[in-house]
Amino acid sequence: MSQEIDFLAVVGKLVSLSLVESATTHPTQPANYRVTTILESLLETVLIQEEWQTTRQQAVRKIHQAWWEENDNRTEAEALEIVRLGLLANEQEIAVSVGNTIASNWVNDSRFVEALELCKQVLAVFQDYRILGTIARAEEVLGFVQEAVTHYQQALDLCPEEELQEKATILNNMAGVFAQQGNIPKAIPLWEQNLEIFEQIGDVKGKAVTLNNMAQVIAQQGDIPKAITLWEQNLEIFEQIGDVKGKAVTLNNMAGVIADQGDIPKAIALWEQSLEISEQIGDVKSKATTLNNVAQVFAQQGDIPKAIALWEQSLEIKEQIGDVKGKAATLNNMAQVFAQQGDILKAITLWEQNLEIFEQIGDVKGKAITLNNIAQVIADQGDIPKAIALWEQVVSTLAQLSAYGDLVTVLSNLGLTDESNGLVYLAQAVWLTLRIQATLEQTIRLIPALYNRVPQGDELEALLGATAIFFCNYRGEGHPQLEELQYPSFKMLSAAAVAQGFETDEAFHTWLVQQRLNDPEYFLFRLNQRLEEIVGDGWLFDCSQVVGESGSANISAQYRVGWS
Structure with a gap:
């Protein structure tokens, strides 16, 4: 007991002198302390490099255990501190695994700039396939496409042979970049490699996702029967494994292509199935996407009031769940309809909201496509010089991408x-x-x-x-x-x-x-x-x-x- 009292007394004295500070964020947590930067500089003159490095490593392992492994209520600030300390202590697995989790979540939440910067910090110390794959995802959206392709290739080269799931993810993302560039012959073989991996490891859901990606590109190229065949294979897989959410997404994609072919009743029937599934499982994001697509068809048929009502439902859901990219897609569709109806002012207002969203999340391509739409309306209104100036700006951006x-x-x-x-x-x-x-x-x-x-x-x-x-x-x-x-x-x-x-x-x-x-x-x-x-x-x-x-x-x- 006396030793514990002495220890606490010493710690209290150090805290009072600002040489040690409390790292405890909640009263129920065990007491944690960290050395301030003031004491760090003093200790560096006393400890040899090996001792200093060992101390850092022991500290970050303890913090990683307390704040990450044994903590059900992790905070972003704590996670970032683990990454910072992991980099300082040269603890690769801790810094990379936690850093990649944060960066991946940021990319999923459209926080691309923050994800890019965090990945750069980690890559400055460790070249790891996981971080390389994640930074490429952020770069692709932010307009650094060649850098993204390079990083995907580096990620593939560094990915361990046994990490087949990670390799498949990288191949899928690379294929998506090539498909965006219009290089379909390069994209399809990458997806085919993906399918081989998923067959090998028995990942039927991964196989279905890949088939869906291939089907979407093949449909855009005009080979509708082949695309439908791939989607039907998808549906069989989702039926077998009981993945109703995957089934709803596939039905939605099929419906869009079938609607483009002019078979509106069949498309509506598929969308209704998709909506019914989304309602049953509470998948509001998929529901919002489907509502947006159905609205598009009603708008094309001339039923503008019904289309607007569906789009407003979709927007309400996307606002609730914070789906900013989905919100932008819906605003764009609404703007196009208002422009066709002659309400140019309202269309421009919606597109300007879009531009704000894309500026906020760093989506360069989304911004370029919106500017293209605005330019087309301005040209239709007769202001050709202004439209040409906008289009030339868009050309520069799309070429960069x-x-x-x-x-x-x-x-x-x-x-x-x-x-x-x-x-x-x-x-x-x-x-x-x-x-x-x-x-x-x-x-x-x-x-x-x-x-x-x-x-x-x-x-x-x-x-x-x-x-x-x-x-x-x-x-x-x-x-x-x-x-x-x-x-x-x-x-x-x-x-x-x-x-x-x-x-x-x-x-x-x-x-x-x-x-x-x-x-x-x-x-x-x-x-x-x-x-x-x-x-x-x-x-x-x-x-x-x-x-x-x-x-x-x-x-x-x-x-x-x-x-x-």
Whole structure:
């Protein structure tokens, strides 16, 4: 007992001298004390480096045990202090595991900037696959896309062979980045590696998530039957394992694609199933997402009051649960409808709320897409110079993000709006479609827009017509509107032949062979040359970065397939 009294007396004296301070945050907790920075500097002159390091390590292990392992009411401040001390004491597992938990939670809560900074602090001391994977998630949203890809690759390289679950997560996230860039051929193999891992470890839920990601991208590319097949596999898995939440999400995704195909009754039926499940299990976030999607369909059908009522329900839920990104998506949909209805002021007001949200959470892509929408409305109102200035700002942001699919859309908007410089903008957009997996609809809308700007009889007309037909053949398998997209493609090539004086079928085929328009390795390469000549020094983004990602400046080498 006397020793304990003496110890407490000493501690009390040290506290009174501000050499030790209490670290106890609650009366019921055991007494904890920490050495202040004043005493730290004094002890460093007394203890040798090994003793000092051992003391630090013992201290952080004790604090980690008390504040983390044995504490059911952890606070953020305590967790951050554990990370700080873990880094000082060179306790890698403590610093990394706790730091990664905090950073991952921050990313999930849209606190991307804070997550980025914390990960940087940890990586300055330890190169760990977990932190590398988490910082990449934050970087992707904040616009540091190339850094994200680099960090994902480093995470894969450092991930232990036995950590298959973590490896699968990294592969999935990398695939998502490539899909955003329009590099679908690179994304799909990563997801296929994911599926192999999940098969190997028996993770059926992970397999279902991956199938869903693949289905969404494949649907965007226009192969609806294949996407539906993947979602149906998903539903089977969720039925088997009793994952009703996963089933609700899959039904929601399927419904969106089916609605886009025009089968509204079937889509509504699927959304109603999804809503019923969300209600049963109390999944308010999924319910809000589904309400938002159903509202979109009613708006497209012209039932604006019903759409607005559903969106307001969705917003109310998202406000309650703090889903800021979901709130922004709903505000954007509402703004677009108000703009279509002619209430421009209300639309702009909602988009400005969106911009505030994206500024707050550091979502660069969300901000760029919102500015694109505002620019389109401003252009429709006749203020072309202001719209062009906004679009040029958006181009710079999307190029920074490597969001090339969205960049094609904005360049197209610029090209169709700007009479004086439209040819240069459209040439850049078509140049990008040669390098990324833009959707077939986007490509076939874009090529005729450039075609119509080209002088009649110019070689470029034939090159564009041949390229449009080629893409219909190359990317059109399974596309429900393939015949509709093929028609303007054949029309362009036929008109180019007639402009050259080749009007009969026999003359047309002779001309086709003479001009090597049946040889994609030639006409794609030649088209690329002509586009770069048109753009000259008028690039709005660093085109060398895109060439580097494609792996070769010789664009025709990417398409070693037959053509007829």
